[in-house]
Amino acid sequence: MEMQNTNKATSPTSNWGTVTVQRLLPWTIPVILVLLWQLGSSVGWIDANILPSPLGVVQTTIKSLQSGTLEKNLAISLYRALAGFVIGGVIGFVLALCTGLSKTMNLLLDSSVQMLRNIPHLALIPLVILWFGVGESSKIFLVAIGVLFPIYINTYHGLRSVDPKLIEMGRSYQLSKAQLFFKILLPGALPTILMGVRYALGVMWTTLIVAETLAASSGIGYMSTNAQNFMDMSTILMCIVIYALLGKASDLMAKSLENPMLEWQNAGGATHNG
Template sequence: MEQASNIRIIKTKKHNWHFNFRRFLPWILPIGLIAVWQLSASVGLMSSTVSPVSVVQDGISLIQTGELQTNISISLYRASMSLLIGGSAGFIFGFLNGISSVFRDVFDTSIQMLRNIPHLSLIPLVIIIFGIGETAKISLVAVGVMFPIYINTFHGIRSVDSKLIEMGRSYGLSRWQLLTKIIIPGSLPTILMGLRYALGVMWTTLIVAETISSSSGIGYMATSAQDYMDITTVVLCIAMYAILGKVSDLIAKTLEGLFLQWKNEKRSVANG
């Protein structure tokens, strides 16, 4: 009995070590690329002015002057407001069109027409309507964010198993209970997938939006550095966008873990 208990403990320890190793795997490729990049700069295959060490040193100097954190905070504000506005609009329209055939007949065709217009081609129109201030930048990014969330919310609600809805009705669930206990939980995985995709669109659109006669933000820093041929700062700005995008994706994954915990538990029970 004691021997079986010891074997169980050894297996548990191996499992924990294996789990920690798997968590490290996503970072092997980025760290390896940075190491190769630094090595290439050290042996002269690349310019030493754009090595990882020089980029970090440039970032430290910009932090000391306060320029980097100021522009990052401005970009975060623009991204957050765009996600709030565009994401809310996409979710509301996707939700209403998903549950109501009347709303679907009125709005879906028009939204699908607009969705097929590249949102970056709207830059001249946005400038004419909103000028070159904050409203123009936030509006452009909000349009880019809206459609991924709309299409995934709409698809998620429409894809909920109709048998589950009929079963809920047979148990006497009200419309509100059907929404909260069957429709929304069933569509949540697809909605969160749309959120992850929208976060990627948000940052790529913001890069372009912050070049529209801007005087602040990470995109402005990159454009200004390009004018002065400051390649190190340009690379730093690209790295900052990559880091912010990774953090956003981690937040989205955390939300999936919180809201879809029931799904993971059900899968664990099914696998024994």
């Protein structure tokens, strides 16, 4: 009994320490690299014309914020990314529902989608510019194409991977097609679908970087290209860091959805273990 009481008394502190370490550990290497970078710049090991110091990048960021340039271009990039993600994600999800739930639609569509998937979507840039010009439509279209296929593949795979015994059990309980989908198929496919969302978010930012670098008059990619013309390394690095932070933030947001949306799995596992 005394040993049990001791464990109960120390477990909250131990758990708090474990959670703190788990939260800080992923940031260890980035922080060390930034400190080494700043040290190398301060003692003259790194030429500022080649690689400005972290403090120099921070100063450039502050100036861009004060002038309003960064907020304007960041808002435009976010709009392009979100619009392309929603359009491509919805199309990919609907196509996957069609091919994953219907044998006829699978035979009709899946082969064609798989062929299109193997074409690098960034190779379409010259064609997209001829179709849509260099306006917003071309960038949103490219992002949508990039997002479409990861969403499609993972949703399709998730639906096809649902345990057939569960489907048969649902039919034996005389569930309607809608009930079968929402109570068995969709929950069973959800982990794979969410994995596709996280992968698609990465493709979204990669595609947007290229689209804004090649043909744009606004956006974070445009800021980077414009800075390149003036050899403004601080601004270029600022844009790279912003893209990295946006990618990390979107991935964390997608990951945060997994726990509440997959809570039923954890509850089921706990019940099973109990």
